[in-house]
Amino acid sequence: MRLVGDLHIHSIVSDGSLHPSDIVRISKVKSLHVFSITDHNTFLGSLIASKYVNKKDQVLLYGAEVRTCLGDILILCPQPVTITCHLYRMVDLCRDNNCILIPAHPYDILRSGIGGNMLMKLWDAIEVFNGSSDLISNIITYILAKDSGIPLVSNSDAHVGELIGTFYNVIYANGFNADAVLESIRKGKVLPVIKYSIRGSISRISWGLKNYLNNRVVSKCLDEGV
Numbered sequence: 001m002r003l004v005g006d007l008h009i010h011s012i013v014s015d016g017s018l019h020p021s022d023i024v025r026i027s028k029v030k031s032l033h034v035f036s037i038t039d040h041n042t043f044l045g046s047l048i049a050s051k052y053v054n055k056k057d058q059v060l061l062y063g064a065e066v067r068t069c070l071g072d073i074l075i076l077c078p079q080p081v082t083i084t085c086h087l088y089r090m091v092d093l094c095r096d097n098n099c100i101l102i103p104a105h106p107y108d109i110l111r112s113g114i115g116g117n118m119l120m121k122l123w124d125a126i127e128v129f130n131g132s133s134d135l136i137s138n139i140i141t142y143i144l145a146k147d148s149g150i151p152l153v154s155n156s157d158a159h160v161g162e163l164i165g166t167f168y169n170v171i172y173a174n175g176f177n178a179d180a181v182l183e184s185i186r187k188g189k190v191l192p193v194i195k196y197s198i199r200g201s202i203s204r205i206s207w208g209l210k211n212y213l214n215n216r217v218v219s220k221c222l223d224e225g226v
């Protein structure tokens with residue numbers, strides 16, 4: 001089946017502006033079959049959202065954006081796992097729990113991308129397009145990743161409602177559940193899609209400015225915190 005999914009969204013649990021229940025509602029309005037709330041170093045946003053999801057309508061991937069020693073990595077799982085900032089321990093935990101690992105905005109140097117490490121064989125996919133990154137970072141990432149053989153994905157990294165689903169993926173899955181979706185991404189049955197708009201750009205800039213003025217900083221990864 002053909003599913004549409006945005007795998008990188010932030011809630012008020014970290015530096016987003018929406019309650020997880022609002023993200024569930026907006027994702028549904030925007031016809032996203034699959035979504036993930038990936039708050040910084042915690043699965044809590046996804047856990048809260050899970051109470052509001054109707055599994056017949058939507059697939060929730062439990063997610064977190066973990067700040068590792070290399071940079072920011074998206075962890076997407078069928079169930080939450082313990083978070084550790086030790087990269088290789090995190091990789092093992094993901095393999096043991098059927099999760100996938102995706103470097104977030106790899107060439108966005110302002111936001112802890114992992115750069116050339118995105119080509120390591122550790123990753124299940126690479127986020128080549130990120131709706132909160134600048135166009136040049138996205139283009140560089142795409143050019144360097146497109147022939148790597150690693151599946152490519154595109155996500156909004158939305159912190160406000162207007163941006164949810166503006167960058168998304170078409171996923172060809174064998175079932176309407178988290179395991180089937182994760183398996184499809186792993187196998188590369190995914191197509192990244194981008195949708196730049198003037199309205200989206202204004203939202204992005206005003207969110208960035210507000211964040212800057214409020215001096216909101218992404219906290220460091222705390223070992224064993226969930």
Ligand SMILES: [Zn+2]
Pocket residue numbers: 008010065104157
């Ligand atoms: Zn993010």
